[in-house]
Amino acid sequence: MPKNQIKTIPLLPLRGLLVYPSVVxxxxxxxxxxxxxxxxxxxxDQKIFLVAQKEMATEDPGPDDIYKIGTISTVKQMLKLPNGTFRILAEGEHRGRIQSYSNTDGFFEANVEIIEEDQTIDLETEALMRSTLDQFSNYINLSRKITAETLATVQDIxxxxxLADVIAYHLPLKNKEKQKLLETLDIKERLRELIGILSxxxxxxxxxxxxxxxxxxxxERTQKEYYLREQMKAIQKELGDKETKEDEIGSLREKIEGSAMPEKVKETALKELARYEKIPQSSAESxxxxxxxxxxxxLPWDHETEDNLDIRHAEETMNKAHYGLDKVKERVLEYLSVQTLTKSLNGPILCLVGPPGVGKTSLARSVAESLNRHFVRISLGGVRDEAEIRGHRRTYVGAMPGRIIQGMKKAGTINPVFLLDEIDKMSNDFRGDxxxxxxxxLDPEQNNVFSDHYIEEPYDLSKVMFITTANNAQTIPGPLLDRMELLxxxxYTELEKLHIAMEHLIPKQVKKHGLKKNQFRVKExxxxxxxxxxxxxxxxxSLERAVASLCRKVAKLIVTGEKKSVTLTSKMIxxxxxxxxxxxxxxxxxxxVGVATGLAYTPYGGTTxxxxxxxxxxxxRLTLTGKLGDVMKESAQAALxxxxxxxxxxxxxxxxxxTTDIHIHVPEGATPKDGPSAGITMATAIVSALTGRPVKKEVGMTGEITLRGRVLPIGGLKEKTLSAHRAGLKTIIIPKDNENDLxxxxxxVRKELTFIKASHLDEVLKHALGGEKIESEKL
Incomplete structure (x- = not known):
């Protein structure tokens, strides 16, 4: 072709690549x-002008989006692929420069000036070619990504x-660098540029x-992840970038120095931070x-909420959430009053003891609400590992603080109300007590320096108000019980349950089940x-569950259209x-005859x-059945x-x-029974069976018996009395020494029951046995 010839050729913009002359x-x-x-x-004539577009992301480039210099190429092959695109085999021939566009509607067609190159070789060009080949040979030896056959091919050019174009094609350069080489028309200058790039x-x-x-x-050879991280660190170091870990350490140091930790704890934290800085990030210890x-x-070190010590507010809050429990509420108010005067919580830990469902946990929550303190609850039921309380030492895999420290973190303050629920259900094994x-x-003299095995530094719990709950105080270990005051x-009596249901349970369940007040009515x-x-x-x-069941059934009646509203009566229930x-x-x-009603105490309340x-x-012979414990068996032997x-x-x-065998049986044989308070009941039943005199049906009794017939005091009188009232008994025989417990x-409840205070079994038999002594049936 004549030099500087201009030819009109279809133009193909390329994204992300370009073509050099002599390259296929x-x-x-x-x-x-x-x-x-x-x-x-x-x-x-199968000629096309291949030219790179300036931005790869441009989907529909215009004349301004395309470089001026490209490569005039010949399309050797064209194949249509299954996805609808075409694959062509193109061979670059000459550089070309766009002079003007003859067509921009549809595809581009440009007037391209064909740039012919002077391939004359003088001494300087020869030297540049040799230097370029040497540099390319060294590059191949280092890279190992280009085959020796490629080097042999290049050496024959x-x-x-x-030579410059073929070498440039094999280098992993950015498109802008490749375009710069394409636009360098002076061959010597192009070779110099290429030598610099190869170097x-x-x-x-x-x-x-x-x-x-x-x-x-x-x-280590097997640690691929470790290798990648180390490689990243080495690259950052060579580039002079600041390491990410250094930023993290700087941030942690600022947080530690600006925290409210005690000075000794702060020193420990900074010491651990220094260790963290030296240990590789991939290390497990890191x-x-x-x-x-x-x-x-x-952990909160000094943040505390301001107490609301308004006793009237506390009383209103507890009364709003709970009906009854007057003595318990009074004791809590006394406790808070002392704190108001002393500005200190150094006092006994309150332990709420009672059957399930009486409101122990919710009462503790009400105390927190009345004081305007955060409330934290942890359950100790089934805990048998000391580490659950004190935490694990950091030498163990998966170590973490104990539940106390976890609770303090959750509270976010140093003076929350901390409820230790089900404290009577802890046990111990080989892992500690x-x-x-x-x-x-729980000891006010020690908990200002509580030590968790994980934290290791002393933590102040003296401002925490601890409240514990239990179903049965008898299973709480003695030393722990000594540090608590039992409430x-x-x-609840039937009247109290009625008020609780009308004022709390029913409104709560009606709202929970999406019912309106006029859709669910219930009479007392x-x-x-x-x-x-x-x-x-x-x-x-159980009462709340029954109310919830009624709400569900009423909701179904309303949704199905059977009823628009329901008024619950006894028949409807x-x-x-x-x-x-x-x-x-x-x-x-x-x-x-031979059947006496006793009163017993269980962790779930009183029962008959x-x-x-x-x-x-x-x-x-004496036979005892009914799964009785040792103490109860001894009471039967003492009564006989x-x-x-x-x-x-x-x-x-x-x-x-x-001449007579006696068989004593307590029904519900699957339930374990034990305790001394059934002594007078067993004695009464034995006398009734031997004399033929019946036991009055409305009489219940409780008390321990001695061999001399004395009636000794028992515990749980309130619970036993409530169970007798629920069962419909009218007269209760109790030990005289329990008179104050009334x-x-x-x-x-007291108004509806008659209490007989007995100090000897003769008094018990006098009030419990009915009918005349039958001489003819004397055994």
């Missing part, structure tokens, strides 16, 4: 305009311009090898130290029927819930206990020994112990 490569073409240009090319690439490759060797020395520093930073660990927590919540007598016939408990948890679960009165319907005695001809010693006075044959029983 495949291109995928998919844009509509580009496909039209190809169709034009294949119909003509004699034209300096073509720079060799330095980069040498640095990569240096980094790889440095990393290889400090890593994570342990980082986690420890986080815990120190997240968690109850012993709690001694330091007994025995249970219906609630009493629900309490008596479908629940039998000390608390109100029976229709919705089925037949009553319990008889209204548990007491016997008539006087029975029927003791049955039968006699038969035999040799004086007393009856033997008083046989004449009780009008019983003196030799009955030689003050704890609600007045509404």
């Amino acid at each position: 490569l495949h291109l995928d073409v998919g844009r509509d305009k580009s496909v039209e240009a190809l169709e034009k090319v294949m119909l003509d 004699e034209e300096p311009g073509r 720079n690439e060799q330095e980069v490759l040498g640095l990569e090898q240096k980094i790889g060797q440095r990393v290889k020395k400090s890593m 994570g342990v130290i980082r986690n420890y520093i986080d815990w120190l930073l997240q 968690p109850a012993a660990a709690l001694l330091e927590v 007994s919540i025995a249970g 007598e219906a609630v009493l029927f629900l309490i008596r016939s479908y629940t039998r408990e000390a608390g109100v948890r 029976e229709k919705l819930l089925g037949k009553p679960t319990f008889r209204q009165n548990e007491a016997e319907t008539e006087d029975q 206990l029927f003791i049955e005695v039968s006699t038969s001809k035999g040799k004086g 020994s007393y009856v033997r010693s008083r046989a004449d006075d009780l009008n019983i044959s003196a030799n009955f112990s030689e 003050e704890d029983i609600p007045e509404s």
Whole structure:
């Protein structure tokens, strides 16, 4: 072709690549305009002008988006792919410069000046070519990504311009750098540029090898992740970038120095931070130290809420959330009053003891609300590992602080109300005694320097208000019990349950089930029927479940259109819930011989206990059944020994112990039973069976018996009395020494019961046995 010839050629913009003269490569073409240009090319002389666009992201480039200099190429092959695009094989021939565009509608067509190169070789050009080949050979040796065959091919090239273009094509350069070489028309200048690029690439490759060797020395062959991290660090170091870990350490140091930690704790934190800085980030210990520093930073050290010590406000808050429990509320208010005067919480830890469902946990929450303190609750039920309280030492895998420190972190203040729930259900095994660990927590003389195994530094718990709950105080270890003041919540009377249901449970469940007040109405007598016939408990948890069940059934009636509103009566409740679960009165319907009603205490409240005695001809053998504990068996033996010693006075044959077998049974044999308070009940049942005199059906009794017939005091009188009231008993025989405990029983219950205070079994038999002594039936 003549020099500087201008030719009109279809133009194909390239994204992300460009073509050098003397280079053959495949291109995928998919844009509509580009496909039209190809169709034009294949119909003509197969010449096309390949030129790079300036921005790869430009989808529809215009004349201003395309470089001026490109490569005039010949399309050798064109193949349509299944996805609709075309793959062409193009060979670059000459550089070209766009002079003007002859067509921009549809595909581009440009007037291109063909740039011919002077391939004359003088001494300087020869020297530049040799230098370029030497540099390229060194680059191949370092890179190992270009084959030796490529080097051999390049060495056979004699034209300096073509040599530069082929080498540039094989280098991993950015498009802008490749375009710059394409636009360098002076061959000598192009070779000089290429020598500089090859020299720079060799330095980069040498640095990569240096980094790889440095990393290889400090890593294990199997730790691929470790290798990548070390390589990243080495690269950042060579580039002079500030390491990410240094930023993190600087941030942690600022947080530690600006925190409210005690000075000694702050020194420990800074010391651990210095260790963290020296340890490789991929080390397992690095994570342990980082986690420890986080815990120190997240714990509250001086932040506390301001107490609301308005006693009237506290009383209103507790009354709003709970009905009844007057003595417990009064004790809490006394406790708060002392704190108001002393400005200190150094006092006994309150322990709320009572059956499930009586409101122990919610009462503690009300105390927190009345004081305007944060509330934290942890359950100790089933805890048997000391580490659950004190935490694990950091030497163990997966170590973490104990529940106390975790609770303080959750509270976010140093003076929350901290509830330790179910403290009576802890146990111990080979992993330690968690109850012993709690001694330091609950002892006001020690808890200002509480030590957690994980934190290791002393933590001040003296401003925390601890409240504990338990179902049964007898299972709380003695030393722990000694540090607490027991507040007994025995249970609710029917009247109290009625008020709780009307004022709290029913409104709560109506709202929870999406009902409106006018859609769900209930009368007081219906609630009493629900309490008596479908629940039998000390608390109100089963009652709330029964109310929830009624709400669900009423909701179904309303949604299906059967009812627009429901007013619950006793008949309606029976229709919705089925037949009553319990008889209204548990007491016997008539006087029975050999059957006495005792009163027992369980962790779930008081209950009635029927003791049955039968006699038969035999040799004086005593049989005990009903899964009785050792103490209860001993009470039965003591009762029988007393009856033997008083046989004449009780009008019983003196030799009955030689001719009569006695069988004592307590029903509900699957339930374990133990305790001394059934002594007088067993003695009464034995006398009734031997004399034939029935036991009055309305009488219940509780008390321990001695061999001399003395009646000793018992515990849990309030709970037992409430159970007797629920069962429909009218008279209760109690030890005379328990007379003072009657003050704890609600007045509404005391009015409906007759209390017989007995100090000897003779008094018990006098009030418990009915009918005349039958001489003819004397054994």
